[in-house]
Structures are given as structure tokens and as C-alpha cells.
Amino acid sequence: QVQLQQWGAGLLKPSETLSLTCAVYGGSFSGYYWSWIRQPPGKGLEWIGEINHSGSTNYNPSLKSRVTISVDTSKNQFSLKLSSVTAADTAVYYCARVVIRIYYYGSGNVWSNWFDPWGQGTLVTVSS
Amino acid sequence: SSELTQDPAVSVALGQTVRITCQGDSLRSYYASWYQQKPGQAPVLVIYGKNNRPSGIPDRFSGSSSGNTASLTITGAQAEDEADYYCNSRGQRVVFGGGTKLTVL
Numbered sequence: 001q002v003q004l005q006q007w008g009a010g011l012l013k014p015s016e017t018l019s020l021t022c023a024v025y026g027g028s029f030s031g032y033y034w035s036w037i038r039q040p041p042g043k044g045l046e047w048i049g050e051i052n053h054s055g056s057t058n059y060n061p062s063l064k065s066r067v068t069i070s071v072d073t074s075k076n077q078f079s080l081k082l083s084s085v086t087a088a089d090t091a092v093y094y095c096a097r098v099v100i101r102i103y104y105y106g107s108g109n110v111w112s113n114w115f116d117p118w119g120q121g122t123l124v125t126v127s128s
Numbered sequence: 129s130s131e132l133t134q135d136p137a138v139s140v141a142l143g144q145t146v147r148i149t150c151q152g153d154s155l156r157s158y159y160a161s162w163y164q165q166k167p168g169q170a171p172v173l174v175i176y177g178k179n180n181r182p183s184g185i186p187d188r189f190s191g192s193s194s195g196n197t198a199s200l201t202i203t204g205a206q207a208e209d210e211a212d213y214y215c216n217s218r219g220q221r222v223v224f225g226g227g228t229k230l231t232v233l
Contacts, residue, residue, distance in 0.1 A: 035222075045163075045171065045214055047222040060221060094170055100218070101177065103159070113218040114161035114176035121170050 002027035006095045006119035008080075012126050018082040022095030022119050029053050029076045033098035035115060036069060036080045038091040046091075050098055051078055085126045095119040132160075132215055132225035139231040140205045148200045148228045154219025160198035162191060163214045165227075171214060175200055205232050 008020030022034070035050040049059035051069045059067050068081040082089060096115040103110045132152040140146035150160050159178055163171035173182050175191035188203045198217075202209055210232045215225040 037224075044227045045216075045224040047224065050222070058221075099176070103178065108157075110157060110159055110178075111218065112159040112161070112177045113216065113222065114173055115163070115171075115216065116173040116176070116182060118170040118172070 004119040018085050021079045024076040034078045035096050035098045037094045040091040087126050090126045092121045092123050094121045134225035134228045137229045141233050145203045150198045150215030150225045154217045155196050155198050158217045160215045160217050162200045165212045
């Protein structure tokens with residue numbers, strides 16, 4: 001059973017760089033994308049970006065200029081860096097495994113994408 | 129558009145059936161996945177693919193899709209089903225719906 005454990009600094013000052021790491025235990029690291037998702041207090045989920053074992057990344061366009069996601073396959077870990085943080089970046093940050101599948105039908109193909117499992121979440125607060 | 133739209137809040141009487149919907153253009157070519165989130169906890173996957181439940185998710189949870197609308201149905205809602213529910217899809221980019229707060233009366 002795959003488990004994700006994440007860690008990183010929980011309190012930052014404006015303009016600093018957020019840094020979080022997520023370790024994957026008990027399953028295959030290759031063959032999946034690995035993602036970061038955040039949730040501001042009292043609000044919904046926002047996808048930040050993802051990476052696969054080869055280092056191929058996809059980012060949310062709204063955060064792309066400040067986000068770097070990297071992977072360390074030797075440790076089955078992936079990391080998030082978000083630069084120039086502001087109070088608007090205060091949120092619980094989650095890591096999660098991404099599964100992408102395609103279903104083939106005669107009338108056309110349908111894709112599916114899901115996040116499972118999730119890490120425990122890390123509250124990151126940005127305050128001066 | 130890559131957005132997914134959910135009703136902010138829905139209520140259901142204990143033991144009754146409730147449908148939570150999610151609308152978006154990407155759902156014409158992507159099955160939605162659905163997540164349950166209780167206060168202070170990480171989201172948990174409840175439905176993925178055409179209509180699949182992960183191990184441990186009760187069979188009262190089911191999913192369906194028609195056109196640009198995906199639905200999560202809870203048949204015989206229980207008190208422990210009270211939570212926020214989010215849909216998710218991947219169109220031009222990965223996106224989550226705004227969430228639906230389910231109250232079980």
C-alpha cells in the first residue's frame with residue numbers, strides 16, 4: 001500500500017521561498033505522476049503542478065512563474081519550491097499520486113485522472 | 129473553459145439519496161474523480177474512472193456522467209457522509225471544482 005509522507009517549513013516571511021518534500025513508501029515510483037495541491041484556509045483545492053519519474057513537469061499556469069517541482073528517484077521523493085511567497089500563499093499543501101488512464105470506446109476515447117493517495121498535508125503560513 | 133462548477137451546498141435527510149453535480153467542458157472527454165474531505169483531514173478519493181470505488185469506500189457511493197455533467201450519488205446517506213466533496217478533471221489543465229458542502233439532516 002502506497003503511503004506519502006511530507007515535510008517542510010511551516011512559517012515563512014513574505015518574499016521567502018516555500019520548500020516541501022514528499023516521500024513515497026511502499027509502491028512503484030515510476031509509471032505515475034506526482035503532484036502538489038494546496039488549500040487556503042476555508043477554501044477549495046488548487047492544483048499546483050506535477051512531475052513524473054523522468055522529471056517531466058506540468059504546472060498550473062497561474063503559478064508557473066514561481067513554481068519548481070523536482071524529483072529524486074534514488075530516494076523516491078519529489079519536492080516543491082514556490083518562490084516569492086505572499087500571504088496569499090498561506091495554505092495547507094498536499095502531495096498526492098496521480099493516476100491517468102484512457103478508456104477506449106468505439107465512439108471515442110475517454111480519459112480519467114485521479115489523485116490517490118494523499119499526503120497528510122502541511123500548513124504553510126506566510127506572515128511578517 | 130477548464131473550470132468545473134459545483135453547487136456550494138446540498139443537504140439530505142438521513143437515509144435518503146443525494147446527488148452532487150459537477151459541470152465543465154472538460155467532462156465531455158474526461159471522467160471526473162470525486163473526493164470527500166472532512167474537517168482537518170486530507171481529501172479521500174471516493175470515485176474514479178467511469179464509476180469505480182477505491183477499496184474501503186462504501187457501495188452507497190456511485191458516479192455517473194452525461195455530456196458536460198458528472199454526478200456523485202450517495203444512496204442512503206449516513207451521518208458520517210457529512211463532508212465537503214470536490215470533483216476533479218484534467219482538460220487544458222488539472223482543475224478542481226469549488227466544492228460542495230453536504231449536510232446530513
